[in-house]
Amino acid sequence: MNLKITDGELGVRPPVAKPHPGFFHEVGEERFRKLVHDHYDSIKTSDIAFLFPVFDDEDFAEAQKHAADFLIEISGGPDYFTQTRGDHQMVGRHAPFRIDEKARRVWLKLYQPLLMELEDEGISPEYIESFWNYLDIFSKWVINTKS
Numbered sequence: 001m002n003l004k005i006t007d008g009e010l011g012v013r014p015p016v017a018k019p020h021p022g023f024f025h026e027v028g029e030e031r032f033r034k035l036v037h038d039h040y041d042s043i044k045t046s047d048i049a050f051l052f053p054v055f056d057d058e059d060f061a062e063a064q065k066h067a068a069d070f071l072i073e074i075s076g077g078p079d080y081f082t083q084t085r086g087d088h089q090m091v092g093r094h095a096p097f098r099i100d101e102k103a104r105r106v107w108l109k110l111y112q113p114l115l116m117e118l119e120d121e122g123i124s125p126e127y128i129e130s131f132w133n134y135l136d137i138f139s140k141w142v143i144n145t146k147s
């Protein structure tokens with residue numbers, strides 16, 4: 001399985017394809033939520049923890065839920081994010097946080113072991129890769145700070 005991080009750069013926003021709907025379909029909502037939950041949990045002890053509301057359990061749980069809602073929606077599941085948060089506006093929603101290429105790489109790296117777990121659980125590697133490609137490319141869009 002190829003989970004390679006490609007180079008991102010401030011101001012460069014390559015076209016992005018949504019994950020293959022087969023990914024959400026195979027993983028199922030419950031396991032999908034656990035994936036995003038696990039990612040946020042690993043953020044807590046990472047070098048990018050300072051960007052997130054790690055000292056407020058309620059705010060952190062909210063952030064975790066919004067991220068899962070969004071990723072489920074973009075992966076072809078129910079439109080939970082739009083229903084509760086409105087327009088996606090992902091670039092604008094990340095604007096208050098200083099995100100550089102280094103932070104993006106840390107964020108992405110934390111997904112790698114979690115996606116390998118899914119492969120061990122029998123999820124099709126090509127579906128996992130399609131989700132990964134979405135994360136790899138779209139995360140370039142939220143870079144707003146020079147490294």
Ligand code: HEM
Nearest residue numbers: 051053063066067070085093097099103104107135138139
């Ligand atoms: C594919 C890439 C990404 C997606 C789809 C994504 C998605 C989201 C979503 C849906 C939210 C919640 C927005 C809201 O409801 O207001 C969010 C918040 C946030 N994201 Fe991302 N994100 C991505 C990449 C990143 C990266 C690379 C970083 C930093 C390294 C980052 C840092 C944050 C921070 C700090 C918040 C705010 C947390 C809070 O205080 O509520 N995101 N992201």
